[in-house]
Amino acid sequence: MGYAQLVIGPAGSGKSTYCSSLYEHCVATRRTIHIVNLDPAAENFDYPVAMDIRELISLDDVMEELGLGPNGGLVYCMEHLEDNLDDWFTDELDNYLDDDYLVFDCPGQIELYSHVPVLRNFVEHLKRKNYNVCAVYLLDSQFMTDVTKFISGCMACLSAMVQLELPHVNILSKMDLVTNKKDVEEFLDPEPTFLLSELNQRMAPQFAKLNKSLIELVNNYSMVSFIPLDLRKERSIQYVLAQIDNCIQYGEDADVKIKDFDQDDDNDE
């Protein structure tokens, strides 16, 4: 059984930075993880890149040869990855062991999470290869200071969840930039009634019915819950990682292995 995090979220929400901090955390705690770059437009990396979509296809070539812009080019690259799941990607995956832990640093284009089925098929492929997969959705805490942004952030997140049908952990990134923690805390695990009254206050009366439906929708998918992440704090990274590990049942198997190992040791004596 392998383990995988699919790190997703809007452009600039901090996905790649999260991946590199997670990598450093794992080095410090002597844990092995491999970070995979799935963003054909990425250029600089603060983590060692275990697999790289840019080895499969070049965004510059695609844009030049097909006359596509950066976003169309990216979608083309991702679809090319989809077409190569059974060969290039499977070959790459074969370099890793059954119990390895992979973290996929995804591009931020929102269409990948709303209606382009590439990531969905990518996840299905990982599952077929016996990986436990968890979606890690990053939302920038800078956009969490008022209820309308919160709801729109939730809707984008929800559309990703409906697409991917994966267990997910929602993270509020860049908490170090939040000066007034109180403003954000209101939105970490909010009561639906609080959200509704905030929303009604913000918007004209004719939206009351729509507001109610929106809050019900977000609430029914039980996804209005975010874990704050402050990358300056080791404890914060550790907590987030523990939640994700729990989601993909990572620790459970590891415990069994340590026990097996100890027993072998005993036998040797």
Ligand SMILES: Nc1nc2c(ncn2[C@@H]2O[C@H](COP(=O)(O)OP(=O)(O)OP(=O)(O)O)[C@@H](O)[C@H]2O)c(=O)[nH]1
């Ligand atoms: N202060 C602060 N800045 C951050 C944090 N995480 C990311 N940033 C900054 O936010 C910007 C975007 O971060 P990235 O990690 O590249 O975001 P991304 O989600 O990978 O972006 P795309 O791949 O373009 O979608 C960079 O300037 C980062 O330095 C954080 O925790 N704190």
Ligand SMILES: [Mg+2]
């Ligand atoms: Mg990135």
